[in-house]
Amino acid sequence: MILQTPKGTKDILPDQTALWQALEETCRTVSKRYGYREIRTPIFEYTDLFARGIGEATDIVGKEMYTFVDKGDKSLTLRPELTASIARAVLQNNLMEQGATLRLWYYGPLFRRERPQKGRYRQFHQYGAELLGSAYPESDVEVIQLAYDLLRGLGLSQFELKINTLGNEASRLAYRTALLDYLRPRSAELSEESRTRLEKNPLRILDSKDPQDRDVVVDAPVYGGYLDEESKAYFAKVCEQLDALAIPYTVSEHLVRGLDYYSHTVFEFTTGLLGAQDALGGGGRYDGLFEQIGEKKISGVGFASGIERLLLLMESEGVQLATDTTTDVYVVTLDDESRTLGGQIARELRALNRSVVTDLQRRSFKAQMKEANKLGAVTVVIIGESERAAGKVILKDMATGEQSDCPIGEIAARFGA
Numbered sequence: 001m002i003l004q005t006p007k008g009t010k011d012i013l014p015d016q017t018a019l020w021q022a023l024e025e026t027c028r029t030v031s032k033r034y035g036y037r038e039i040r041t042p043i044f045e046y047t048d049l050f051a052r053g054i055g056e057a058t059d060i061v062g063k064e065m066y067t068f069v070d071k072g073d074k075s076l077t078l079r080p081e082l083t084a085s086i087a088r089a090v091l092q093n094n095l096m097e098q099g100a101t102l103r104l105w106y107y108g109p110l111f112r113r114e115r116p117q118k119g120r121y122r123q124f125h126q127y128g129a130e131l132l133g134s135a136y137p138e139s140d141v142e143v144i145q146l147a148y149d150l151l152r153g154l155g156l157s158q159f160e161l162k163i164n165t166l167g168n169e170a171s172r173l174a175y176r177t178a179l180l181d182y183l184r185p186r187s188a189e190l191s192e193e194s195r196t197r198l199e200k201n202p203l204r205i206l207d208s209k210d211p212q213d214r215d216v217v218v219d220a221p222v223y224g225g226y227l228d229e230e231s232k233a234y235f236a237k238v239c240e241q242l243d244a245l246a247i248p249y250t251v252s253e254h255l256v257r258g259l260d261y262y263s264h265t266v267f268e269f270t271t272g273l274l275g276a277q278d279a280l281g282g283g284g285r286y287d288g289l290f291e292q293i294g295e296k297k298i299s300g301v302g303f304a305s306g307i308e309r310l311l312l313l314m315e316s317e318g319v320q321l322a323t324d325t326t327t328d329v330y331v332v333t334l335d336d337e338s339r340t341l342g343g344q345i346a347r348e349l350r351a352l353n354r355s356v357v358t359d360l361q362r363r364s365f366k367a368q369m370k371e372a373n374k375l376g377a378v379t380v381v382i383i384g385e386s387e388r389a390a391g392k393v394i395l396k397d398m399a400t401g402e403q404s405d406c407p408i409g410e411i412a413a414r415f416g417a
């Protein structure tokens, strides 16, 4: 039997890569528009980084990480997200200057051992952006705006932005206590999973999809009632500025997100078109993360979006990105000497940055023309014995079918040299 990709992973095949590249290009363009610069970090990190950064009680750290001990007895983990890695890189490389704002973006594969289904994979890709150094609501708004522009830039429209606030540390603790007081007496009514989460991470029960939990959570205290004045004012500013920018959103009081590092603003972009895996991207403010993994206090806000889900939504909305898959020139050669000459012409045209394909199977004229067609070649250069003898080639415009002779010495000029 032919070996297969591991469960939850996929090949991205040559017919699909042009679209991936076009999507990546949109990510790059939008990042640049906002002044974000790219950062690339290792695919694996010391396990401790994620345990401390994302939180021991989260699903990601508790159940989903690909962790292994290497030959040097170190525990390493394939990155399940990138925010903790970015924070580590910023601290390690001293990227944060006092009083400055640091704007970073990233793109790459991540690994979570989840149950695979449509839109959920064990190796998937994210584009993300992180804004460090500002504790003001306008930075939350910048990140949300960037994410919104990315989705719109991809031509998407069937999505919704949900936002919420977890408030500052004091509000978070007050709410956690109130929620625990409400849930503990009802623990028998919760799903098994939520019962195990109850003491460690009660907030997560709020966004459980299990109908049993939903019934219990309906009457749970809402976050809003436990926010202090500072937290309320912060969130009000975020909403006010989103309104001013005409970015549509709904406040969703049960949105808490699955990672422990958030405080104040959290947000998610969701769609009704992708079934259960409806989150296109999400993020929020994480002012405590840097202290979790280092000694410094640095404010941060960011988001990340799953590339596979963006592609699925693009497909279901029927939107297309311009992709560059053209072959400029196909060189048809009909005998041995023509092949040598064809090779020289191909080399000359490639030096002019044209994409050129030659026949490598010594096929018939007909078969070569067929391949040229299949590749969508714009022009075909035909070289046979009689053309060569006359010091020329035939150029065929594949769109119009028109043929013309061209002296060998003038080919480069015909292609704009």
Ligand code: HAM
Residues within 6 Å of the ligand: 080, 081, 082, 083, 112, 114, 119, 120, 121, 122, 123, 124, 125, 126, 128, 129, 130, 258, 259, 279, 280, 281, 282, 283, 284, 286, 301, 302, 303, 304, 305, 306, 307, 308, 309
């Ligand atoms: P997250 O919500 O865990 O946040 O992931 C962000 C997005 O990645 C999701 O909304 C979804 O589109 C995609 N995603 C997550 N898991 C999978 C999967 N198994 N298969 C396919 N796509 C998936 C974070 O990762 C945070 N680091 C975001 C952030 C950045 N917060 C602040 N800065």
